[in-house]
Amino acid sequence: MSEYKSEIRQSDIDNLEEKVARSNYRKYLKRVVLSKVRGFTDREVSFDFPVTALIGPNGGGKTTILGAAGLIYAEVPPRRFFAKSGKYDSSMKDWSVEYELIDRDINARISVSRVASFKQAKWNRTAVDRQVLIFGVERTVPATERRDLVKAAGGTFVAAAEVALSPEVSAHVAKILGRPIEGYNRLSVDKAGRVTLFAGSTPRGDQYSEFHFGAGEASIIRIVTAIEETEIGSLILIEEIENGLHPVATRRIVEYLIDVAARKSCQVIFTTHSNDALAPLPARAIWAAYSGEVLQGKLDIAALRTITGQIDAKLAIFVEDSFAQLVIEAALRSYGDIEINAIKIHAMGGAAPAMKVNEQHNVDPTSSFPSICLLDGDQASSANAEKSVFVLPGQASPEAHVFAQVYNRLDSVAAKLTVSMQLPTSRQEQVKRVVRERALTNRDKHVIWEQIGEDLDFTAGFIVSTSFLSIWAQEYPDEVRKLVDQFSDLVPKR
Structure with a gap:
């Protein structure tokens, strides 16, 4: 991932x-x-x-x-x-x-x-x-289905005017589509230029009209051309x-x-x-x-489907960010006897949207399953069991807490941590050295996994973070149990 x-x-x-x-x-x-x-x-x-x-x-x-x-x-x-x-x-x-x-x-x-x-x-x-x-959505209607282009479909059609795409437009379109856009023109179908058609050329110089474009290609050219010309x-x-x-x-x-x-x-x-x-x-x-409500935040489409009850679940969990999502996934797997597939966990891009969507979900009479909110440790003052708002371990960010806990036992877990990061055990001394150096130099724990990965021959930050989480869950089962016990009565069991 x-x-x-x-x-x-x-x-x-x-x-x-x-x-x-x-x-x-x-x-x-x-x-x-x-x-x-x-x-x-x-x-x-x-x-x-x-x-x-x-x-x-x-x-x-x-x-x-x-x-x-x-x-x-x-x-x-x-x-x-x-x-x-x-x-x-x-x-x-x-x-x-x-x-x-x-x-x-x-x-x-x-x-x-x-x-x-x-x-x-x-x-x-x-x-x-x-x-x-x-x-509008009509921009992706194929040219062959557009009534205003009927005149251009004949074998004798000649444009009222031809204007080459500017180098700026061509460069932007090429970057979006991922291929060169050269030799493209905008054709005026009528004398006033209100109806237009695009034409391109192959690498060999053969011309072809928008009747043979993909709908997405024509849409991008049209959008970029208009935007570059706008005020x-x-x-x-x-x-x-x-x-x-x-x-x-x-x-x-x-x-x-x-x-x-x-x-x-x-x-x-x-x-x-x-x-x-x-x-x-x-x-x-x-x-x-959705449902007469508006919510600001880094929702994804899957989270929205959960909020609106479009998925089959028994519990929804809303957290602040993607690492908090990984923390609760690791904890639930380690807790045991939990129906993991019946739980949907979503990162919401902050404490405020996580709490708001959790509150809205639980007061919605059409909701068929409950939800909880899990906040980072630095938001502990917002915890409220009656509103199903709980906190993750630690007093700051979960990244800082998990890193500190594993670091405290680095000598004893170095071999397991090395293997978990898909490295040979012979490199465990290097892993220990890198982790200790980053503990001294890191200023933002949110990026520490990527930093450690870079130092270990560009190991992916995701692999580093999940490795630390796996070790944390194994080494601190009491923390895992304390975390899940906060809402264990809502957790679906096997």
């Missing part, structure tokens, strides 16, 4: 988060309050990072939030996301969305408040000027970003969008069902929408 490593540097992520925190934008949507719209009542979504992912089950409200974000801007017609069909949409009465946004053209110093409401059979809004790009500070809305894309390309296009946010001060909001689309993003950039 290897963890995905984004090509976006953490310093770039930090800089973008700080830029939002300081409101250092000419135009930016800071938050929306869904006062009443579809399944939402008084739910707030803040945009704390310029690239925001919206996840959730079908019908959970992702597109509602996406549409609400664009509704206050004049370029977005309300019917694009919130059309009314006569008497059949009477539920739209009194819908309302509140906004806090930055627009230096309106107020150079402070945020601007706006409201969009549905009154007397139409939307009322004081719309704000901002360029908005919308990429600085534009809002970009994308539905189901992963449509037609390989998982690697999905990650790369999100990395591209983060780069666009940095280069052009653009703001991006997209919906997705893909964990690959979430991988490059920080926790504050992800919002889940």
Whole structure:
């Protein structure tokens, strides 16, 4: 198991988060309050990072939030996301969305408040000027199925104009798709250039039109071309970003969008069902929408399925991060007589989202199984057995605790630790030396497994961490039992 490593540097992520925190934008949507719209009542979504992912089950409200974000801007017609069909949409009465946004053209110093409401059979809004790009799911419809391209399908078709893709567009598309993009043109099907078709060429120079592209390839070229031509500070809305894309390309296009946010001060909001689309993003950039609720944090799709009861389980456990997830997995395996496959454990990207989703899950009358929350030792003050909130061993991070416990018995466990890390026993003295050196030099225990792995001929950090956990569980059975005993009455037994 290897963890995905984004090509976006953490310093770039930090800089973008700080830029939002300081409101250092000419135009930016800071938050929306869904006062009443579809399944939402008084739910707030803040945009704390310029690239925001919206996840959730079908019908959970992702597109509602996406549409609400664009509704206050004049370029977005309300019917694009919130059309009314006569008497059949009477539920739209009194819908309302509140906004806090930055627009230096309106107020150079402070945020601007706006409201969009549905009154007397139409939307009322004081719309704000901002360029908005919308990429709907129709972008991946094959060219052969698009009615607006019928004219281009004939054998005598000649484009009204041909424009070569810029070197910048070609470079970005090539990076996302993982292959060279050379000799590509944008063709105007009509004289006004409102309908376009792309054409490429093979390495031998043979031309071929978008009728012979993959849907994902055409989608990426279209998205990147429009974004590179858009104004600085534009809002970009994308539905189901992963449509037609390989998982690697999905990650790369999100990395591209983060780069666009940095280069052009653009703001991006997209919906997705893909964990690959979430991988490059920080926790504050992800919002889940489900059953009229919203939740900010580094959820993955599997965790969302657990929250919404779409999986068969007997217990859900929500923890802060991926290492805490490994800790509880190791403890449950060592505890014995537990039906491991009936327990779903999810890393939530922090204490706050772990506690919030646990609370929501346990008060949901439709939940068919209980959940608990396990926090790191430094969050012990938040433990509450009545709310099913417990703590992991140690007084700080679980990484620090597990490392310290194994380090305390390093001489006696060195051979087992070496074998567990898939190294020959003859290297146990080297393992001891490396572990002791890292105990002296490490400043952040969250990265110590990767550091030890690098010193041991680039052994994977995951192998190092699971090896330490295995030794910890074997050497400290009392800690394991004390940990699981906190919630043993909820644990499914064999």
